[in-house]
Amino acid sequence: MNINEYISSGILELYVTGDLSQAERLEVEALAAKHPEIRKELTAIEEAMEKYAMLHAVEPPVSTLNTILNKIEQTQQQEVKGKIVQMQPQPKSNILRLLAYAASILLFLSVATNIYYFNKYKTVSSELADIREDNTFMAGEMETLKANYQNLESEVNIVKNPEFIAITMKGLPISPTSTSVVYWDKANGDLYVNANNLPAPGPGKQYQLWALKDGKPIDAGVFDINGNIQQMKHISEADAFAVTLEPVGGSVAPTLELLYVYAGV
């Protein structure tokens, strides 16, 4: 078929002015869908007639709009009440849409709140974990401090106890600046040593304290340089005290070449 002839026949104008039978209308619609030129021409005619109608507009009575909207609202209310079961192509009532809107807003709010609280929860729980960690650390610190304190307290008790005598051993030529102090309770033989400014013993070596009685060395035990006053073996009789450097675990007899500090009682 000749499209130009079809267009110029005037049938499209009749279509737009509403002057065609149902069958003719369907034919125009089918051809317009198939041929863009027809569609374009039809649209131009439609636009012209639309403007022409606008040009001849007559204001309807002011109440008409409200009457229409009220009728629509009534129909919707009846539909919701179930008085009318009408199967429309797309029966979406405003109230249902409103409910759907409301539901989606609620869902959104709920999700948003959940996200907010979940984030908050995550922050709080990580803060809590930090606090727990701190707490554990503090408890450890506390234990150490407590131990330190008890240590100090016992050291102080030793130093202050009038039963103990303090004997300061002087540095010998091998280490002239070193000093060490022994605290000794002659009555019951309790013996402590504070030897913190001796040089580091080196690998495989340990300092050993000796009590000397009548020229004979008596093993008073080995000790480490750990900053504390350390309890040694019981010594009931002594004329002097000395410290030598020995292999770890100590020796049966002192290595006199490695005599570090010495003091007579």
Add this chain to the structure above:
Amino acid sequence: MNNASNIQATEEALIIGLQAQDSSVLKLIYEKYASALYGVITRLVNDDHLAEDVLQEAFLKIWNNAASYEAEKGRLFTWMMNICRNAAIDKLRSKGVKNSKQTASDESVLLENPTKIYDDIKPDTIGLKELVDKLKPEWKQLVDLIYFKGYTHQEVAEELNMPLGTVKTRLRSAITELRNII
């Protein structure tokens, strides 16, 4: 062009809202188009009270049948106009009211009418009205009889004693001229 595409965009938005059954959009459509539709209805039924009924019924149909509107088949206004025109014709039939065109079949009224139609033209479109007035009177008459008075082209051919083909080609010429003016 810009303006045309803006109008297009607005119309699309109106269609979406209408098909989603948003009554606030129906209100917008009413505000935009009701007076143009009413202009046609009131000329078709020639009775203010009936015209108001027809406009109400037509808008309820526009609302209830929104889903059946297909944008690819034509503009929203054309679709609504057809609903209004059919509602007006149904109303006239059901009330047994004589169609206004019978009243207008008296030749003097017929000749008078096209001019009368322009009496209530909107004041803000006076410039455009003057342009439309430049249309050949017989072309204007043809458009108005069919578009505003609900005449079929067969009836016009009989009334004006004109071959059917001539009515069709004259209507096309008239609307083509209108397209150039508007």
